[in-house]
Amino acid sequence: MKLATLKDGTRDGRLIVVKRDNSAYALATHVALTLQGALDDWATKEPQLRALAEQLEAGAVQNRPLDVNALMAPLPRAYEWIDGSAYINHVLLVRKARGAEPPATLKTDPLVYQGGSGDLLAPTADIPLADEAWGLDFESEVCVILGDTPQGTKAAEAGRHIRLVMLANDVSLRNLIPDELAKGFGFFQSKPATAFSPFALTPDELGPAWKEGRLHLRLRSTLNGQLVGDTDAGPEMHFSFHDLIQHITKTRSYTAGTLLGSGTVSNADRARGISCLAERRMIETIEEGKPKTPFMKPGDTIEIEMLDAQGHNLFGRISQKVVKR
Structure with missing residues (x-):
């Protein structure tokens, strides 16, 4: 459905x-x-x-x-928007990019942050940018919509609380992140409004591609008309959505309509491309000594979509243009 x-x-x-x-x-x-x-x-x-x-x-x-x-976002506003960082390759690259060590619990304890949920962008909504110096980046993700989910939900039981699956562009302002995190109190200004795919699907609609809380399909990111990412969302999702649900429900419950993101889909195989510019910039730094790819600017466009094995566009396309605010 x-x-x-x-x-x-x-x-x-x-x-x-x-x-x-x-x-x-x-x-x-x-x-x-x-x-x-x-x-x-x-x-x-x-x-x-x-x-x-x-x-x-x-x-x-x-x-x-x-x-x-x-269309609007499937949920134009939500009770909560929680985003994980379930792909280890992404965590390692972006941490290295800002000179930060990965946490000691990288592979045992998921990273999550809570973003704004009162104003969620339509799939074709412009991305407003007030200052190019802030470093606008796209982040292509998979996300789920939860039903009522009680405190203490275990991973083995978590699947019953996932109602719908969709895609997200979790926009980041990369150059604002280091100073915010240095305060020890998390993201805020560096995380503007998130956009979501046109359609939300029940997990059964995904067939065998939906397995154990992971979506085993390729997520395509097209920047200014060029395919820059064809990443596999399944095998390298270290923490499944089931794991993320167990983590976030440790101390509280969640109401129906809560959004939960996977974090930027990322593969160790560089031939698969990128789901955000921060990764490309870090790879350039590793290989060439400094980044050369700029962050997004007014006039740039980003498209995010996912096709099934038969080439059908499952969630529709997120298609956004950056505009000067």
């Missing part, structure tokens, strides 16, 4: 069900006005939404052509 949110002039939009080929949609507001409303009563609403999705595929319900530009 594939869900999305249609712009309607309100903060939270209207819930729609989308055909598997992304060509058309059916309004789902008779089931739940918004995606958050569906998540709040998932046990009741999910079967009704599935029935609607089956009718849509069969051509048995009124449908309309889909225009991705008419």
Whole structure:
């Protein structure tokens, strides 16, 4: 099942069900006005939404052509946005880039931060940038939407709390990060609004590619029309989403509609490319003594998408342009 949110002039939009080929949609507001409303009563609403999705595929319900530009983020605002850093290769590279040692618990204790969730960007929304000196970077990620998730959830039980899967562009302002972290109190100004893919999919829609809390497909990042990353999101995700859920629920519970990210998808094989510019700059530093790739500037574009084994675009495309604010 594939869900999305249609712009309607309100903060939270209207819930729609989308055909598997992304060509058309059916309004789902008779089931739940918004995606958050569906998540709040998932046990009741999910079967009704599935029935609607089956009718849509069969051509048995009124449908309309889909225009991705008419969509908001699947959750235009969320109760929480928590982002992990589950790919060890990424952690090692970006830490080295800013002269920081990796934590001693790198492989045993996940890194997470809590970002802003009150203003989540649509998949085609511009990325505003007030100062190029801040070092704007994209970060291509996989993320999940949780249902109500109790404190103390173990990894073995975590899968039952994952409602939907989607993609994210977790924008970073790289040159603001070192001073913020030096204060010992985490990211804040260096993490502006995050954008999300047009569509959110139930895990079963991903078939065998969704396995043990990891998505075993390639995540494509296209910068200014050039494919810069074709990274494999599965094998090198050291901490699965199940592991991340166990970590974040150690001391508290989470409500339906919580977003949880994987962190930047990263592979040790450099032929797979990058999912953020910070990695390319660090590789250049290692190989050439200094970085030469600039961070993003007004006029630059980034596209993020994921295809299945048959070439179908599963989540739709995040397609954003950097604009001067």
